[in-house]
Amino acid sequence: MTHIGASAFSDVNQKVFQAGDILNLKPGVLAALTSCEREVVISIPLRRNSDVEVLTGYRVQHSSARGPRKGGIRFHQDVDLDDVRALASLMTWKTALIDVPFGGAKGGVAVNPSTLTTIEKEEVIRRWTRSLVHVLGHHRDIPAPDMGTDSQTMAWLMDEFHRLEGFQPACVTGKPVELFGAHGREEATGRGVAMIAAETLKQHEVKVKGATVVIQGFGNVGRYAALVCQELGMKVIAISDVTGGIVDKKGIDVKAIFHHKSLNDVESDERIGPAEVLEMSCDLLIPAALGGVINSSNAANINADFIVEGANQPITFEADQELRAQGVVIVPDILANSGGVMGSYFEWTQNIQEFSWPIEKFRRELDARMEKAFANVLKVSRKHSVDMRTAAFVVSVERVARAFELRGSLV
Ligand code: NAD
Numbered sequence: 508m509t510h511i512g513a514s515a516f517s518d519v520n521q522k523v524f525q526a527g528d529i530l531n532l533k534p535g536v537l538a539a540l541t542s543c544e545r546e547v548v549i550s551i552p553l554r555r556n557s558d559v560e561v562l563t564g565y566r567v568q569h570s571s572a573r574g575p576r577k578g579g580i581r582f583h584q585d586v587d588l589d590d591v592r593a594l595a596s597l598m599t600w601k602t603a604l605i606d607v608p609f610g611g612a613k614g615g616v617a618v619n620p621s622t623l624t625t626i627e628k629e630e631v632i633r634r635w636t637r638s639l640v641h642v643l644g645h646h647r648d649i650p651a652p653d654m655g656t657d658s659q660t661m662a663w664l665m666d667e668f669h670r671l672e673g674f675q676p677a678c679v680t681g682k683p684v685e686l687f688g689a690h691g692r693e694e695a696t697g698r699g700v701a702m703i704a705a706e707t708l709k710q711h712e713v714k715v716k717g718a719t720v721v722i723q724g725f726g727n728v729g730r731y732a733a734l735v736c737q738e739l740g741m742k743v744i745a746i747s748d749v750t751g752g753i754v755d756k757k758g759i760d761v762k763a764i765f766h767h768k769s770l771n772d773v774e775s776d777e778r779i780g781p782a783e784v785l786e787m788s789c790d791l792l793i794p795a796a797l798g799g800v801i802n803s804s805n806a807a808n809i810n811a812d813f814i815v816e817g818a819n820q821p822i823t824f825e826a827d828q829e830l831r832a833q834g835v836v837i838v839p840d841i842l843a844n845s846g847g848v849m850g851s852y853f854e855w856t857q858n859i860q861e862f863s864w865p866i867e868k869f870r871r872e873l874d875a876r877m878e879k880a881f882a883n884v885l886k887v888s889r890k891h892s893v894d895m896r897t898a899a900f901v902v903s904v905e906r907v908a909r910a911f912e913l914r915g916s917l918v
Contacts, residue, residue, distance in 0.1 A: 515593035515798060518824040523596075526900035527908075529891055536908050543569045543592055544576075549638040551616065551631055562618050564635045568648055569595035569611040572910040573603055575646050576612035577848060579653030579681075580635070580660070582628075586615035590798070594653075597819055598848065601841040603903035605880045607852040612648050614639075620655035629663050632656070636667040643668065645677035645859070651851050652681040654726065654797075658693065662686050677858035680851035689854035691869030697731020697795075697817070698870070699846020699877050704732075704791055704815045705739050706881050707838050711813070713790060716740035721789040721811065723747050723781070724796030725770055728817045728844065732793055737761045741791070746770065747784040748796070754779050754787075786810060794821035802826050809835065816840040831894055839896035841903065842884055849873055 520541040527537040551562040565588060568576045578598040581591075591613050599611025616631055623631065642648055652661055661682045668678045676687035684690055691698075705715045718741045722729050725748040733743050742758040753759065753775035764773050785792065785801060788810040794800055795817030801809060806826035814830070815838045816822065822830065822837065830837060850873060857863050864872075888898035 513824070514589045515820060516589050516596065518820065519593050519596050519600075521824055522896065522900045523600075523904055525897055526904040529893070529897075529901050530905050530908070532904070532908055536911060539911060540570070540904065540907060541596075543567050543595060544571060545642065546588065546592070547639060547642060548588065549635070551634045551638070553627060553630060553634075555627065562616055562631065564614070564616045564631075564638065565591045566614040566639050566642060566648070567591045567595040567612060568642065569613075570599040570907060570911075571610040572907050572914060573599075573610055574608035575610060575644075576648040577602055577609035577651070577851065578612040578614065579651045579847075580632075580656050580664075581613070581615040581653040582618055582620040582623075582631070582655030582660075583615070584617060584619040586617045591615050593798075594819055597841055599907060600900060600903040601845045601848055603906040604841050604884070604899055605845045605849055605876060606906070607849065609649075609848070609852065612650075613653075614650055615653075618655075628660065632660050632663045633667045636664050637671065640668065640671050643678060644672070645675055645855070649677070649851070649855060650679050651847070652727070657681075657727070658683040658688060661688075677855050680854040682854070687854075687858055689850065689857055689864065689869060690866035691864075691873065692850040692854050693727065694731040694735075695850025695869075695873055696728045696844050696847030697733070698735045699849065699873060700728065700732040700793060700795070700815055700817045700843050701735035701739060701741075702846070702874055702877050703838055703843045703881055704736060704741070704793065704813070706878065707813055707815060707836065708791065710885065711836065713812070717742055718791055719744050719789040720791045720793065721745045721784055721787045722793045722795055722817070723752075723784050723800065723821075724794065724818065726796070728847075729793070729795035730765060732795055732817050733759075733761045734765060736793075744789060745779060745784050745787050747779060747781045749781055751781055752779040752784045753777070791815060793817045797821070799823055801830070803829070806830055807833075809833075811835065814838070815843045817844055819844065827896065837894065837896060839899050842880060842895070842899050845880065846873055846877055849876055 594613035682688035792811035
């Protein structure tokens with residue numbers, strides 16, 4: 508197998524090469540699938556505190572083999588080009604895995620969003636959009652929210668795009684429901700994570716009712732994953748966010764705390780650190796915050812039988828190997844959190860058709876398609892006797908490679 512050095516992007520490419528070996532792909536095709544089609548780096552001058560601060564922004568388009576590129580925009584102080592490349596390529600594999608007609612992309616701005624005022628945040632996303640409008644559009648590249656951005660950020664993006672290019676609500680997904688968003692999109696990622704978690708437990712003959720769950724992250728993904736896990740009968744015993752975490756072995760009442768902005772405001776008899784939560788004993792661990800949080804420094808201390816990846820790349824390549832050797836079952840990000848881009852696909856199609864679905868239809872479609880993707884990955888993992896992550900990459904790499912060859916861009 509081709510050797511690659513350690514970085515977030517090379518961690519993803521390791522899996523692509525591994526799938527390529529299983530599928531017997533040509534080296535040239537693999538070289539194309541492990542490169543990004545386009546990378547744009549911009550500077551965003553922002554007027555702050557009577558001076559100007561220059562932020563760095565990114566849009567990386569990994570692949571358009573299967574359709575317009577699709578992927579979120581992250582506002583976080585640690586965002587860099589390698590990170591965005593990795594996340595863009597994960598989008599390619601995710602959209603192929605769930606079989607929606609998109610490629611992969613990702614964007615970001617290196618800034619701590621909690622230090623931005625509302626007006627500054629609006630200015631940053633408007634400038635990001637102005638600088639990148641030539642590579643965006645509903646049939647080119649369609650952004651969505653990610654860490655540090657939300658439906659309001661997408662509303663500003665849509666408005667800026669409208670001023671420059673005319674009315675095109677399908678140019679971005681994850682918009683507010685009142686502004687061409689889809690009923691169900693906001694909860695879609697977390698809901699999908701919880702549905703996949705339940706399927707995983709059932710497959711391993713573990714009772715869903717009463718299964719203990721620990722979640723890192725109480726943002727869009729973690730919050731809804733917690734809520735739906737509770738609705739499905741699981742017991743959420745700990746949740747953390749950047750401020751720290753809360754523990755209740757009898758089960759946290761997720762509904763009661765759902766609308767708290769931060770867990771710091773929630774009263775709790777027992778508290779835990781933001782990362783410490785990962786090492787708690789439980790049936791199911793859902794990392795739903797940052798990438799790389801489970802790595803060689805803490806893999807040996809993980810005390811869960813199952814890990815369902817709500818976040819993108821929460822487990823490093825080395826930690827993944829170590830955990831599997833310990834017998835931990837891992838459901839990979841490109842399957843587990845694909846409900847988000849599935850929901851974005853529903854929003855995009857509704858915008859293009861100028862028609863909207865009731866939330867019941869959205870949920871029905873989402874649940875059915877997530878179950879189908881899960882069953883397919885399971886089937887392929889049994890066929891090749893490989894873990895779920897390798898199987899997921901085999902399915903998606905085969906689909907993208909086939910589209911790439913059929914298009915006639917074969918080297
Ligand atoms: P968000 O900004 O809404 O929430 C992030 C959460 O993580 C917050 O609760 C924050 O306090 C917490 N957090 C940040 N740093 C932390 C730390 N050091 N320790 C513990 N908690 C910390 O982001 P989100 O949209 O929920 O995204 C979370 C993850 O899920 C990211 O990896 C993202 O790429 C991935 N994801 C998101 C979507 C989506 O639709 N939003 C879809 C697929 C994947």
